[in-house]
Amino acid sequence: MTPRLFTPGPVPILPKALEVMSHPIIHHRSTDFIQVFSEVREGLKYLFDTQEEILILSSSGTGAMEGTVLNLCSPGDEVIVVRAGKFGERWGQIAQTYGLKVIPLDISWGEAPTGAQIEALIKKYPTVKAIFLQACETSTGVDFPIEEIARFTRTQDLLLVVDAISYLGVSPLKMDEWGIDVVVTGSQKGLMLPPGLSFVALSKRAWARQKTSTLPKYYFNFSKELKAVLENQTAYTPAISLILGLREVLKYYKAEGKETIFRRHKKYAQAMREAVKALNLELFAKNPSNSLVSICVPQGVDGKKIITLLRDEYQMTIIGGQDQLKGKIIRIGCMGYVGAQDLISVFEALEKVLKTLGANIPVGKGVEKLKAVLGKER
């Protein structure tokens, strides 16, 4: 059996991207690279649904999150941080590291903030400079209503900063149309590449704020990066092989059409959720994402063992909960280069594993439902 990843990042990589990453690399100041970069630049604008430039950083998504804080804020700035999982807490930790005043909006893990909650908080704290949140909180499998939230933020003098690391490339995110100020993502999720690249796009008002920010930065200096992007370059030596792979991914999105790909992931996630219900298992996420499904570990079953058995017996990697959710949930991703057959395989294996571990489930019903929803999906 070939080992398969069903984790919410890293994910299976686009085969054509894997292939080009085994070719000899080119120099990052060469005319060939400038050509690659200009293609990538256009492809990213298509995917981010924006006319703005997208910065390409060589770091994990966390690096891009930190860079975003460093470039938008100044010491003492008041910021709202939505904490509904591990990655919301990370925004808060970064903001606190740099001396910002964090106004937390704490939401039960598994739930999403509403536009009304954000609106109320903006009214209560009128001097807030920015709101930091997720589009998909990977730790819980919950999508946040970004379009709705943006309705309350885009008319105010504050920035809406969206970590779309586990979201972009899977579900529609219309940066310009919705009025999002900053979109951050990484290479190893929806973009079906290995980890190592991160991306940031800023709206015009975010760029205006960037110019006034006084937090010190060097490697993550966005004005330096923007200057380089306009010359189809990066400020520092980039992860060249990943950028070569990225070109293939962006060609793939363009050829298939991003809406087609988004629809496919939506159907995948829906099929997984219905399969979970058909097994009489409980979904953890209240506003579930199309990037992954989070499933409550059934009473009396060792959550860790589900993962170990899937790995040892079926060479399939899924993942458990983080921090307070350790042992309580399992998470199965449908980001990256996955197909209907992959999802059927992992649910077939999951049913057997759960049965082995003593769960009282109607074996076969999950896969049956999954197949029914997936229909002719490839």
Place this chain on the structure above:
Amino acid sequence: MTPRLFTPGPVPILPKALEVMSHPIIHHRSTDFIQVFSEVREGLKYLFDTQEEILILSSSGTGAMEGTVLNLCSPGDEVIVVRAGKFGERWGQIAQTYGLKVIPLDISWGEAPTGAQIEALIKKYPTVKAIFLQACETSTGVDFPIEEIARFTRTQDLLLVVDAISYLGVSPLKMDEWGIDVVVTGSQKGLMLPPGLSFVALSKRAWARQKTSTLPKYYFNFSKELKAVLENQTAYTPAISLILGLREVLKYYKAEGKETIFRRHKKYAQAMREAVKALNLELFAKNPSNSLVSICVPQGVDGKKIITLLRDEYQMTIIGGQDQLKGKIIRIGCMGYVGAQDLISVFEALEKVLKTLGANIPVGKGVEKLKAVLGKER
């Protein structure tokens, strides 16, 4: 013709590393990855010649340089920065960004600092906390006498911080034996990988200093990374495919023996230098590195055209000077996976290009000398 890189980073990649980078990736919290990481951890200690742990960061070398400043310093610290080229200036810029008091040791580009100069400066500024310099200043092709300099620093209460980005893996650097406090490097030079990873090793006294440093850091938090390394992990999602490639590179170093590889690069560099002299051309570097050769552009020849012609006619990428050296020098690297035949090819092409551009050189003499010095070197 296959395009070939002769730039001082990025460099030709080890074929076996290229191959594994086209395999599907594994999850960074899996037992498989922990196994890979533990092998890589040992291999890096062998290459850095140290008993200390080596941190693996997902960033370019500049990110690791910034991380080093952030983890060792506190605002107002007095530091010596050796500025003998573009990368020495970069240490200075980073230090200034974070409010350190920079005592510059400005050296003419093309020359190296001496141990005596460092000793004199330490005596003059006894409260200096650290010295930042290069092992090889890539912009000029000069190696610094690190072993000699360390003799003056290791007995004082200050840290010797060495950017070995264009040095490690090419020439011997005995971190523990020489008494270097911090070694920084990147993946895309001596390590014959694509760019995207950087590495930092700290001595015990550097770790002690790290604990007292008050500059804020999040992504480049070395204590968090050390904790992760001890569990064969990284703090944040790493550039997994590059780490899989790194394992192959480190196996290669171990199998060949690092000293054998260092001797080979030494001979390559020596052969290139003698070939340059045989062509009556002038070497730019006073204490030339084994990582690259920097050659003065002959009078009346357009330096930029040398590079363009080599690229367009021979598919070979070399590079010119940076900043004040633009148009004045050309640089040819012998880092990474290069062999004697590659060097012969690039010199054959270079001779023809120089002749075409009107340089008065004894065509053929360079390659003849190169072959004589290389002898049976493969």
